[in-house]
Amino acid sequence: MQEPSFEIKHDPYAALKIPEFRLYVAARFCITIALQIQAVIVGWQIYQITKDPLSLGLIGLAEALPSIFVALYAGYVADSYNRKAIIVSAVSVLVVCSSALWFFTIDTGAFVLHNGVLPIYAVIFLSGIARGFMGPATFSFMPQLMPDRKFYANAITWSSTTWQAASVAGPAIGGLLFGFFGISAAYAIDALLTVFAFVFYFLIKAKPLPPTTEAKQSMKESLLSGFRFVFSNQIILGAISLDLFAVLFGGAVALLPVFASEILEAGPQGLGFLRAAPAVGSVLMAIYLAHRPVSVNAGKKMLLCVAGFGVCIILFGLSRSFWFSLVLLALSGVFDSISVIIRSTLIHTFTPEHMKGRVSAVNNIFVGSSNEIGAFESGFAARIMGVVPSVVFGGAMTLLVVGITAFKAKKLRDLQL
Known part of the structure; x- marks a missing residue:
């Protein structure tokens, strides 16, 4: 007589049933919305003062450079010291930064009118350092909230969904707050949300560092071990x-x-829709993946999704229809969401617990800085080739990278989760 088979039902909300992970997600949601509000208001404020587009590019530079500079040491710290303490300390610095930006707008912005934009850049630089330490610590702390490794994929999916949703809502909330209540009120809400994030992180219990089998290393050896x-x-x-x-x-x-x-020819309103489209696609796909996670042929699916992203970018460059372009950008977000979730899951899965801070730091150096460097590459290529050819070229290069990776990285191509 044949034994009856029982299928284990996937629970799409498994990670959310863990109280400390709910606190983690709430904190991540609050801090992401706060930072998005801050980005919108700081950009508007600095441009209104300087009337110089270059000043907008310097905002990203002021934040990215210190974050990259401290990344390796931040990874070492995350693997050597209490991760909750690092996160709480970093968020407390962000509270100070948000409060300082709010303070600058008191008395109709007299402080900024007297001192110029340099104090704002200084605050952004300081927040870049704090975020540089916070990244590896939060990446390596999240798995410690899980009772078992089988929750990793579900936790990563919900964490990604939270970030994407906040990334969609944050700029809109920032614009509405500024438009209806003024810059000082917008900065006050930014600071308040950062305080909420601090409280949520503070309520999570500290976890001991994972045990390690590594031999005693000098700081230099430990820093380089992530690479x-x-x-x-x-x-x-x-x-x-x-x-x-x-x-x-x-x-x-x-x-x-x-x-x-x-x-x-869509105007500023169309620009808002175009900017939001990739994040909307990412959120919808992340919610779908929470219910139907990728497991079989994960490597091949990741490669196909990055290729799909490249095709969307090529077609977007060639499109002259606003609605078709909107759909293509949303699809690019769908493909990107799948590849990001698979990448995050495999990094968590294949990296030993005691090294996650340092590996996350290496990931942040390369991937975390690619947005800023990619923006520079896009502008530089557009200056040389023209806007449309540069976008088509970028999509074609993405397809070439997928082909090379599929040929060279057999283990990734055959990856099963």
Whole structure:
């Protein structure tokens, strides 16, 4: 007589049933919305003062450079010290930064009128340092909230969904707050949300550092071990490289103002829709993946999704229809969401617990900086080739990178989760 078979039902809300993970997600949602509000208001404020588009680019530079500079040391700290303490300390610095920006607007912005934009850049620089330490600590702390590794994929999916949803809502909330209540009120809400994030992180119990089998290392050896691990692991290196070059070559976001005003003739309202479309696609796909996670042929699906992203970028560059362009950008977000969730899951799965801070730091150096470098590449290529050819070229280069990775990284191509 044949034994009856029982199928284990997937629970799409498994991670959310863990109280400490709910606190983690709430904190992540609050801090992401706060930072998005801050980005919108700071950009508007600085441009109103300087009337110089270059000053907007310097905002990203002021935040990205310190974050990249401290990344390796931040990874070492996350693997050596209490991760909750690092997160709480970093968020407390962000509370100070948000409060300082609010203070600058008191008394009708007299402080900024007297001192110029340099104090604002200084605050953004300080927040970049705090975020540089916060990234590896939060990446390595989240798995410690899970009772078992089987929850990783579901937790990563909900964490990604939370970030994407906040990324969609944040700029809209920032614009509405500024438009209806003024800059001081917008900064006050930014500071308040950061305080909420601090409270949520504070309520999570501290976790002991994972045990390690590593021999005693000097700080220099420990800092470099993250690089050695990534470059010796074909799966992680292939996944990070895919993400890096896809964003580097395929990122058309920096050129969306040109498409909205000159090519699609959609105006500023159309630009808002175009900017939101990829994030909306990402959120919808992330929610779907929470219910139907990727497990079989994950490597092949990741490669196909990055290729799909590249095709969307090529077609977007050639499109002259606003609605078709909107659909293509939403689809690019769908493909990007799948590849990001698979990449995050495999990094968590294949990286030893005691090294996650350092590996996350290496990931942040390459992938975290690719948006800023990709924006520069897009602008530089557009200056040389023209806007449309540069976008088509970027999408084609993304397809080339997928082909090379599929040929070279056999372990990633055959990956099963």
